[in-house]
Amino acid sequence: MKLKLHIWRQKHAQDKGKMVTYEVDGIIEDMSFLEMLDVLNEKLIVNGEEPVAFDHDCREGICGACSLTINGIPHGFEKETTICQLHMRHFKDGDTIYIEPWRARAFPVIKDLVVDRAAFDRIMQAGGFVSAHTGGVPDANATPISKIDADKAMDYAACIGCGACVAACKNASAMLFVAAKVSQYAYLPQGQPERKKRVLNMVAQMDAEGFGGCTNQYECEAVCPKGISVAAIALMNRDFLKASLTDAS
Amino acid sequence: MSALVRFFQSTILSKVVMAGTGLVLVLFLLGHMIGNLQMHIGQEKMNVYAETLQHLGGVLWIIRSGLLLFLVLHIIASIRLKALNLSARPEAYAFKNTVKATLASRTMIWTGVMIALFLTYHLLHFTIKATNPQFGGLVDAVGRHDVYSMVVLGYQNVLISIVYIAAMVLLGYHLIHAIESMFQTLGINHPKYNSFIHRLSVTLSLVIVIGFISIPVGVLFGWIALPAGVVAL
Known part of the structure; x- marks a missing residue:
């Protein structure tokens, strides 16, 4: 060929x-x-x-x-x-x-086809984690999670952070990436204590990095190698709105 | 004030402003369209409706100022987001391609600009009565402002009718992407309701466009005719 x-x-x-x-x-x-x-x-x-x-x-x-x-x-x-x-x-x-x-x-x-994606790392550092005690391993079934919620969290956790969503978006928006990282914790009890702060901080970092806004064309979803759904973006919008209105700090 | 500043600082909150103001504007369009459909009933009905609106007095001005505020916020947020979105990709792709972005979604800013231009003309035409002042002062048999005849005389000019029809088609294009987007931006996305939201978006856009267009089309085809005693100039 x-x-x-x-x-x-x-x-x-x-x-x-x-x-x-x-x-x-x-x-x-x-x-x-x-x-x-x-x-x-x-x-x-x-x-x-x-x-x-x-x-x-x-x-x-x-x-x-x-x-x-x-x-x-x-x-x-x-x-x-x-x-x-x-x-x-x-x-x-x-x-x-x-x-x-x-x-x-x-x-x-x-260089050539290599880009610096450290912006994604900084967004993760802003809130893409849960705080947990170190030490002894918790009991396996101490925190019950429904199969449906576990599956949803896993679907969003499938994001590999490649940045194709940003590359495909005409606005170079990172909404799908950030939304996947926000949503994977939104379905888990471990994600609840920091839920409001997480979405506020990650979105603020996303904006500070100079990514564009979402215009709902869903090119991100179409190219995502892990098939992350734009439903994550709606969830993030919802959480962000709620957190903006109710976060006390 | 700081809350408003914060609203416009985040991209998501700017988009919530777009969606929220858009929702009000869509509801206004729906109401305006339903009110205008009274043109199909006749002169009496239309002129009474217009007089009722005029007699709202102060309330009318509150509604008008509210709509203007929402429109201005909608435009400011769109310009801010557009500027931000353009700056987010300084170097364009040599090979441009899309997978599933609709034409409507890719032309929102342009249909928006066209609608703003049309709206200016529309207000000059029927509200301020600057472009066709000769039809502005008509009165009907009982002395009411004859809105019905003003509209018929206006649309009997084929060029004016074409401008209105074309503007409504562009509006429909804008709405088809806008209404569905509004739900997503406000966080409403659920597999159970997504196909309903899509159908609602298409249906509502079509209803608004067809409703508005039915009036110039009715005039051009003679379904909506001048009442006895009023002659075309």
Whole structure:
């Protein structure tokens, strides 16, 4: 399989960057998208050129490191799939592919296709946790949680924090990410004591990082590799409104 | 004051302002549309309705100021959010693509601007009576302000009718995304009610648009005719 690639090349954070066209040959349909880029990089290294930098880690769709926008769609067009799990069998010989980094003011490009997602870490530090006593392990069933609530919490906890929601949103809004992190605790008794403070602090940090607002187009949900529902955003809006009106501190 | 500042500081609260003011404006549109449908009943009914509204006096001005306030808040919040959203992505994608964003949702700011322009014209036309002053001073047989004939004479101008019809189609486009979004922004999202909310959004938008459009269309097709004694200029 032979492909024409338009790839964003940027030497460092201050570099202006531009789209560069490459041709890559010998791509096998069983390769993942990242393996296709590996082939390109080997060729670039042999030619004495700088290989294309891109984030990747587990390459099995669970770590949230890979972050490529393929033809304008974060993680590509396969539903609930990270780019590392997108295989070349979905492409045809002679295809032209545009590969760009996540685009957001809050996710500055470090190099080529690698962006700095520390903004997500700072949002988590603002409230994406529960405070618990250390020490002895609590009894297994000391805190009963209904299966339905446990499942809902788990659905939101499936978020791998890749940032595709931000990349897909025309406003570069982080609402789906923050909402997933807020909602995963909203269904659990352990999340209740800090519930109001959590949503207020995480939303404030989200705004401070320079993410945009939600315009309810649900592109985030459409590209989310873990299928996080925008119902989380409604829950966060509800909690935020409630907390804004009733938080005493 | 600090509460208001806080409202506009957070993106979510700005959106709550959008949704809350939007809700009031949608309810106003529904009421305005139902009131206007009396054009289909006849001159007597319409003019009595208009006179009743005029006789509200101070209350009418309270309602008008309230609506203006909500409209201004709606516009301020939208401009603030738009500016914020634009600045959140300084570098655009070379390859632009969407998966499921509807055209209506992607053109809200533009349909909004068009509606604001139309609203200005509409107020100049029928409320301030600046654009067609010759129809503004009509009175009916019992001496009431003849709103009915003013509207018919206005819409008999095909160009004016087209402007009104086109504006209402854009309004419908705005509403179809707006009404559904309002629920989500206010935190109402439940698998049990989501399909109802979607149907409500589409139906309400269609009812408002068709209701308003039925009047210029009625005039153009002659279902709503001038009463005896009033002649077209």
